[in-house]
Amino acid sequence: MSTVVLPRRAALATLPGRRRTGRRTAWTLVALLAALTLLAVVARLLAPDDPIQPVAAPQLPLGSPEHLLGTDAIGRDVLSRTLFGLQTSWFSALAVVAVGLLVGGAVGVAAGVGGGWVDALLMRVTDLFLALPSTLVAIALVAALGPGLRNTLLGMSIVWWPYYARLVRAEVRSVVARPHVEAARLAGVGRVRLVLRHVLPGVVPTAVVTASLDIGNVVLLLAGLSFLGLGQPAPAAELGADTAANTQLLLSAWWVPVVPGVAVLLLSLVANLAGDGIRTLLGTRR
Amino acid sequence: MLRFLLRRTGSLIVVLLVLSAVVFLLQQVSPGDPARAALGANASRAAVAAERHRLGLDDPLAVQFLRFLGHAVRGDFGTSYRTHRPVATDLASAFPATLELVLAAFVVALLLAALFAASSALSWPFAGIGRGVLLVVATAPPFLLALVGIVVFYARLDWLPGSGRGEGGPGSELAHLVLPATVLAIAPALAIGRILRAGLEATLAADHVRTARSKGLGQAAVLGRHVVRNAIGPSLAMSGLQLGFLFAGTVVVEQVFSWPGMGNYLASSIPTSDYPAIAAVTLVLGAVYVVVNTLADVLQTAADPRLA
Numbered sequence: 001m002s003t004v005v006l007p008r009r010a011a012l013a014t015l016p017g018r019r020r021t022g023r024r025t026a027w028t029l030v031a032l033l034a035a036l037t038l039l040a041v042v043a044r045l046l047a048p049d050d051p052i053q054p055v056a057a058p059q060l061p062l063g064s065p066e067h068l069l070g071t072d073a074i075g076r077d078v079l080s081r082t083l084f085g086l087q088t089s090w091f092s093a094l095a096v097v098a099v100g101l102l103v104g105g106a107v108g109v110a111a112g113v114g115g116g117w118v119d120a121l122l123m124r125v126t127d128l129f130l131a132l133p134s135t136l137v138a139i140a141l142v143a144a145l146g147p148g149l150r151n152t153l154l155g156m157s158i159v160w161w162p163y164y165a166r167l168v169r170a171e172v173r174s175v176v177a178r179p180h181v182e183a184a185r186l187a188g189v190g191r192v193r194l195v196l197r198h199v200l201p202g203v204v205p206t207a208v209v210t211a212s213l214d215i216g217n218v219v220l221l222l223a224g225l226s227f228l229g230l231g232q233p234a235p236a237a238e239l240g241a242d243t244a245a246n247t248q249l250l251l252s253a254w255w256v257p258v259v260p261g262v263a264v265l266l267l268s269l270v271a272n273l274a275g276d277g278i279r280t281l282l283g284t285r286r
Numbered sequence: 287m288l289r290f291l292l293r294r295t296g297s298l299i300v301v302l303l304v305l306s307a308v309v310f311l312l313q314q315v316s317p318g319d320p321a322r323a324a325l326g327a328n329a330s331r332a333a334v335a336a337e338r339h340r341l342g343l344d345d346p347l348a349v350q351f352l353r354f355l356g357h358a359v360r361g362d363f364g365t366s367y368r369t370h371r372p373v374a375t376d377l378a379s380a381f382p383a384t385l386e387l388v389l390a391a392f393v394v395a396l397l398l399a400a401l402f403a404a405s406s407a408l409s410w411p412f413a414g415i416g417r418g419v420l421l422v423v424a425t426a427p428p429f430l431l432a433l434v435g436i437v438v439f440y441a442r443l444d445w446l447p448g449s450g451r452g453e454g455g456p457g458s459e460l461a462h463l464v465l466p467a468t469v470l471a472i473a474p475a476l477a478i479g480r481i482l483r484a485g486l487e488a489t490l491a492a493d494h495v496r497t498a499r500s501k502g503l504g505q506a507a508v509l510g511r512h513v514v515r516n517a518i519g520p521s522l523a524m525s526g527l528q529l530g531f532l533f534a535g536t537v538v539v540e541q542v543f544s545w546p547g548m549g550n551y552l553a554s555s556i557p558t559s560d561y562p563a564i565a566a567v568t569l570v571l572g573a574v575y576v577v578v579n580t581l582a583d584v585l586q587t588a589a590d591p592r593l594a
Contacts, residue, residue: 133533137572268427
């Protein structure tokens, strides 16, 4: 099995060839990310109508006075549904990335610090997971567990950690080889303290940058699962599912399926840009 | 090289076994009961138990897994709950369509990647706009790209067909391919293009290229003989990886365009919880993905033996 970290689509952003942004631009992008998160937090308060109940005539066009983004096939407010869906999408993506980072990070640190057979065993398992097509396995997993937000998040988390394990393990190995760790060990620093105080600080920036660049990919994959009917069941407002449910309106009321899709684009675009910004600010090599 | 090949084949077999184990275990936890599905909802409990025994569903898990493997290797994936045909028959008719779509998308991705990289490395005027568009479009969910493509190029402009595979001559088939293949190609195009651009830029700045220029070689000769060949290695590896991703990416795109392939078959099997079909598609597309990745790895090592 090759020992290179397989660059999945997630990691492409971190490969050479992606341009660096200036610090000022970087802060702006991070502020944009913060604004989007704030929007997701207050989405329920901003939504003008109930997302589940019909509130007006069906298929009102864009820019209708009471309903800015129109209404869907049964007269539900598209803006309200999109805001609710945006909240679910954003926090789900953050949750999956956070779980991936924590579980993968723990495995990576254990392998990197443990060395020897611990390292060999953990990385064998990780490589096996990495070699499987994560999208397909996620689809099959959620289909088997049954749809629903909890199962979707569970399924995604199961396929998403190995990449972080590889990354963190490689970083830990490179930090452990540096003189300051050797010095600390010679000074009699205990194992736990060595990891927490002398190794982890060198690993966290890379892991955080990679994770932030990864959020956009998770947003896209979750939207894809939702589009296939593997998200929350029917009346719930969810971006991918709302697009899928309204594709037959494409030629008569295109905005009904397109608006939720544009919201997904917005989330993943902001996440990607902000990831670039965070990388500039933390100044990591990767 | 031989040792590398043996090692790579060994790990390929292990990964394929793990893939089948994952699919098998998922089939175990999925709520559907094949015996109940075969007999219908009104069958008596005793009849279902007898059917379970006949199908071997009361055997130990290990025995069931071996039987599952044996059937899978012979192309027997059971009967679809939805179409009531053998899943293998359904897949056999769907696979060529998926292969056609993926290969077309791969060609489009390579073309776009080459444009992206060359326009940036050689600073073509005005190409920055095109690159910016590709950067934004690549962050869009594929289903949005597909829908916008249908609205613009089918409904408004009426340049291209919006769904199906097309019959009646190669012209119609090609026209039906354009939209789905392009939508599928966008994200891989950017991924390959970035790597290619990095390679091109590094090579353009290399000493041997300066030497080639200073001995008076024209741009075409410099690029063709001294730059492209040296710059292309890492992007070949990325291309192999992305070819694997394309197979997984067909699920959403085929569904939106009603493309009669395996992705569409999987997407239609999900709402009906047709688990034999879901398992079979996961297994087949997953195996293709794993094999393609291994081949890309081997090819890259053949091109650059230092990697072995």
